[in-house]
Amino acid sequence: MRYISTRDTSGRPGKRFSDILLEGLAADGGLYLPEAYPTVTPETLEAWRELLARDGYAGLAFEIVRLFVDDIPADDLRGIVERAYAPEKFLDPAVVPVTRLSDGLWLAHLSNGPSAAFKDMAMQLLGELFAYELARRGETITIVGATSGDTGSSAEYALLGKPGVRVFMLSPRGRMTPFQQAQMFSIDDPGIVNIAVEGVFDDCQDLVKELNADADFKARHRLGAVNSINWARLMAQIVYYFAAWLQIPGDAPVSFAVPSGNFGNIAAGHIARQMGLPIHRLILATNENNVLEEFFRTGRYRIRGASETLATSSPSMDISKASNFERFVFDLLGRDADRLRALFVDDLADGEFDLSATPEFAGQLERFGFVAGTSTHADRLAEIRRVLDADGVMIDPHTADAVHVARASGVPAPIVVLETALPVKFAATIVEATGQVPPRPERFAGIEDLPRHVVELPRDAGALRALIEG
Numbered sequence: 001m002r003y004i005s006t007r008d009t010s011g012r013p014g015k016r017f018s019d020i021l022l023e024g025l026a027a028d029g030g031l032y033l034p035e036a037y038p039t040v041t042p043e044t045l046e047a048w049r050e051l052l053a054r055d056g057y058a059g060l061a062f063e064i065v066r067l068f069v070d071d072i073p074a075d076d077l078r079g080i081v082e083r084a085y086a087p088e089k090f091l092d093p094a095v096v097p098v099t100r101l102s103d104g105l106w107l108a109h110l111s112n113g114p115s116a117a118f119k120d121m122a123m124q125l126l127g128e129l130f131a132y133e134l135a136r137r138g139e140t141i142t143i144v145g146a147t148s149g150d151t152g153s154s155a156e157y158a159l160l161g162k163p164g165v166r167v168f169m170l171s172p173r174g175r176m177t178p179f180q181q182a183q184m185f186s187i188d189d190p191g192i193v194n195i196a197v198e199g200v201f202d203d204c205q206d207l208v209k210e211l212n213a214d215a216d217f218k219a220r221h222r223l224g225a226v227n228s229i230n231w232a233r234l235m236a237q238i239v240y241y242f243a244a245w246l247q248i249p250g251d252a253p254v255s256f257a258v259p260s261g262n263f264g265n266i267a268a269g270h271i272a273r274q275m276g277l278p279i280h281r282l283i284l285a286t287n288e289n290n291v292l293e294e295f296f297r298t299g300r301y302r303i304r305g306a307s308e309t310l311a312t313s314s315p316s317m318d319i320s321k322a323s324n325f326e327r328f329v330f331d332l333l334g335r336d337a338d339r340l341r342a343l344f345v346d347d348l349a350d351g352e353f354d355l356s357a358t359p360e361f362a363g364q365l366e367r368f369g370f371v372a373g374t375s376t377h378a379d380r381l382a383e384i385r386r387v388l389d390a391d392g393v394m395i396d397p398h399t400a401d402a403v404h405v406a407r408a409s410g411v412p413a414p415i416v417v418l419e420t421a422l423p424v425k426f427a428a429t430i431v432e433a434t435g436q437v438p439p440r441p442e443r444f445a446g447i448e449d450l451p452r453h454v455v456e457l458p459r460d461a462g463a464l465r466a467l468i469e470g
C-alpha cells in the first residue's frame with residue numbers, strides 16, 4: 001500500500017505508511033490518500049461480524065488497519081492496535097456500543113474514550129503508532145497542533161508520557177468550554193505546552209500551516225501533525241463505521257449522520273463506503289457555520305473569514321474552511337491532481353471555487369451519497385430535549401446537530417447517528433435545554449479546580465517559533 005498527495009502531479013511512486021505517518025501534511029501542501037482503496041466482500045463482512053463479537057473492537061480494528069499498513073510487522077501492529085483500544089480505557093468495554101433510539105435512529109457511541117470525544121478513537125491509535133515508529137527510528141518529533149476544543153485534550157491524553165514526543169497545542173483563547181479548558185490546561189507535563197492564541201480556530205490552524213510551510217524550521221524541529229489531516233487518523237476512524245454497521249441487525253445498507261466540521265469524521269465514512277461497506281447516504285450535519293452544507297446544496301465552496309465564523313453551541317464544528325475536504329474533492333474529480341490544484345491553490349486564493357456546472361457535482365449523490373443539512377441553536381436545544389423525553393438518553397449539542405439533520409433529511413431508516421462527545425463537556429447548553437446537569441463520569445471529577453498550565457500568545461508565527469525554539 002502506497003500513499004499519494006492530492007496535489008502531486010509528478011507521477012512519482014507513492015510513499016510508505018510509516019513515512020507519511022510522521023510527515024502529516026505533504027510537502028506540496030496536499031493531503032495523503034492511498035493510491036487505491038482496498039475493497040471488502042460481503043463474505044468478509046460476515047466474517048468480521050463474528051470477529052467483532054469474539055475479539056472485540058481491537059480485533060476488528062486490526063483487520064481493517066492492516067489493509068492500509070504493510071510496513072509494520074503484523075505482530076507489532078496487533079500490539080499497537082490492542083494497546084490503543086484496550087477496553088479498560090473506555091467507559092464501555094464494547095468501545096463503540098450502538099444503541100437504539102426511536103424512529104429508526106441509532107446512536108454509535110464514539111465518545112467513551114479518555115477525553116470524552118470521538119477524537120480519542122483516532123488519537124489513541126495515532127499515539128501508539130507515533131511511539132512505535134519514533135522508537136523504531138530512534139527519532140523525536142515536535143507536534144504542533146490546533147484545536148477548537150476536542151482535538152487538544154484528545155491529543156494530549158494520547159501523547160502524554162510518550163518518549164520522544166513534544167506537544168505544542170494552540171487553541172483560540174476563551175472559545176473552549178470551561179470543561180474543555182480544564183481537560184487540557186490541567187495537564188502538568190514538561191512535554192506538553194498549551195498555547196492560548198488571540199483569535200479563532202482558523203487563526204490557530206493558519207499558524208500551524210505557516211510553520212509547516214517553512215521547510216527549514218519544519219526539518220530542524222521535526223514538526224509533525226496530529227490534526228485531522230493526518231492520514232492515520234482517518235484510517236482509525238474508518239473502523240467504527242464498520243463496527244457500527246456490523247451491530248445493526250441484517251445486512252441492508254445503513255445511512256450515517258455525522259456532526260461535521262473539518263470533514264475528517266465523514267471523510268472516513270466516505271472511504272468506508274468506497275471500500276464496499278453498504279452505506280446508503282452519508283448525511284453531513286453542520287451548525288450555523290455551514291460552509292460544507294452550502295457546498296453540497298449549491299456546488300459552491302466558499303470559505304469564510306474569522307469575522308464570519310460564529311461561536312456556536314456546537315463549538316467543535318465552528319470552522320470556516322474544512323481541512324479534510326480536499327480529500328473528497330480529489331475523489332469527486334476522479335483523482336485529477338491538476339484540476340484539484342486549480343481549485344485549492346488558484347481559485348481558493350480568492351476564497352471560493354464553484355463546481356455547480358460540472359458533471360461530477362451533478363452525479364455526486366448517485367456516486368458518493370452525500371446529503372447535507374444544518375441546525376440552529378434552537379434546533380439543537382429542542383433535539384436534546386426531545387431525545388431525553390422520548391428515549392431517556394442525554395446527547396451533546398454536536399450529536400444533536402446530526403440527530404436534527406438526520407430527521408429533516410428524509411433519508412429512510414436505519415440511520416446511525418455518530419455521537420461525537422459526552423454531554424458533560426457542554427454542560428451549560430444541556431442545562432439550557434433540559435434544566436438538568438449532565439452526569440459526570442468519575443474520571444473527570446473536580447478537574448476545573450486543578451492548577452492551569454497555559455501560555456498566551458498573539459496571532460503571530462514569530463512568537464510561536466520563538467516559543468518552540470525555547
Ligand SMILES: *Cc1c(COP(=O)(O)O)cnc(C)c1O
Binds near residue numbers: 117261265266
Ligand atoms: C471534532 C469534532 C467534530 C467535527 O469533526 P470533523 O472531523 O472535524 O468533521 C464534531 N463533534 C465533536 C464533538 C468534535 O470534537
